[in-house]
Amino acid sequence: MIYDKKDFEGLRRVGRLAADTLDYITDFVSAGISTYDIDKIVAEYTKKHNAICAPLHYHGYPKNCCISVNDVICHGIPSKHEYLNDGDIVNIDITTILDGYYGDTSRMFLIGNVSERARELVDITYNSMMNAISICKPGVKLSEIGKIIQTMCEREGFSVVRDFCGHGTGKIFHDEPQVLHYYTKEAENTILKEGMVFTIEPMINTGDWQMYVEDNDWTARTIDGGLSAQFEHTIGITKNGVEIFTKSQRGLNKPPYKK
Numbered sequence: 712m713i714y715d716k717k718d719f720e721g722l723r724r725v726g727r728l729a730a731d732t733l734d735y736i737t738d739f740v741s742a743g744i745s746t747y748d749i750d751k752i753v754a755e756y757t758k759k760h761n762a763i764c765a766p767l768h769y770h771g772y773p774k775n776c777c778i779s780v781n782d783v784i785c786h787g788i789p790s791k792h793e794y795l796n797d798g799d800i801v802n803i804d805i806t807t808i809l810d811g812y813y814g815d816t817s818r819m820f821l822i823g824n825v826s827e828r829a830r831e832l833v834d835i836t837y838n839s840m841m842n843a844i845s846i847c848k849p850g851v852k853l854s855e856i857g858k859i860i861q862t863m864c865e866r867e868g869f870s871v872v873r874d875f876c877g878h879g880t881g882k883i884f885h886d887e888p889q890v891l892h893y894y895t896k897e898a899e900n901t902i903l904k905e906g907m908v909f910t911i912e913p914m915i916n917t918g919d920w921q922m923y924v925e926d927n928d929w930t931a932r933t934i935d936g937g938l939s940a941q942f943e944h945t946i947g948i949t950k951n952g953v954e955i956f957t958k959s960q961r962g963l964n965k966p967p968y969k970k
């Protein structure tokens with residue numbers, strides 16, 4: 712799908728609101744809070760700004776956002792029984808709908824004292840996403856995104872999750888194309904064009920990339936119990952480059968977050 716100038720304005724607005732929501736919850740995300748309470752804060756903030764949390768009831772998903780702690784790769788379901796602890800690394804993924812447009816973004820939050828390896832994982836996951844975004848412009852092969860992320864992360868001994876990918880978005884939550892975070896020959900056949908809107912959302916593990924899904928049908932965990940990190944931006948291809956719709960207005964996209 713190709714989006715025009717007016718669509719880009721809508722995407723800018725929703726992207727900013729989604730980023731503002733993550734900025735807003737940053738002060739609450741610390742040891743002792745439950746993931747259920749974080750989800751509630753996300754829902755309240757979104758409602759207050761006349762927007763909708765896209766995950767709620769999406770294919771039966773039960774909560775307003777996804778909160779994925781440590782070995783959870785993605786789709787962690789907020790729970791009254793899950794409390795954040797010192798040393799945890801946590802991804803919070805929110806998708807906001809405003810005026811029919813989707814803003815899909817996630818960040819890592821580091822709780823207290825986090826191990827050196829976990830910090831390295833979080834850093835490389837962020838840097839690989841940003842490097843991939845930086846090469847996006849009309850004429851570039853979609854395969855370049857996966858290539859750059861895979862090369863960077865595997866060079867440092869990390870692995871790239873295969874079972875989930877980025878996706879076209881805009882007026883539809885999950886649309887074509889699939890944006891793989893590792894290299895494939897097939898992805899060479901898709902060429903970036905002005906007006907394309909999609910997410911880049913690499914999930915990177917300290918151990919192997921293999922995963923399993925819990926009995927709740929959502930929560931994906933690493934098989935070997937290794938840590939997993941993820942960041943996500945929604946971006947649009949412009950005439951000469953790329954625009955990030957979900958950038959933090961407070962410079963909070965990248966940890967460590969100094970308080």
Ligand code: MF3
Pocket residue numbers: 765766767769770772776777786804805806815912943
């Ligand atoms: N926000 C996720 C993504 O990046 C999708 C979550 S779907 C849900 O695509 F149902 F789990 F919320």
Ligand code: CO
Pocket residue numbers: 815877878910912943
């Ligand atoms: Co997404």
Ligand code: CO
Pocket residue numbers: 804805806815816817912943
């Ligand atoms: Co998301």
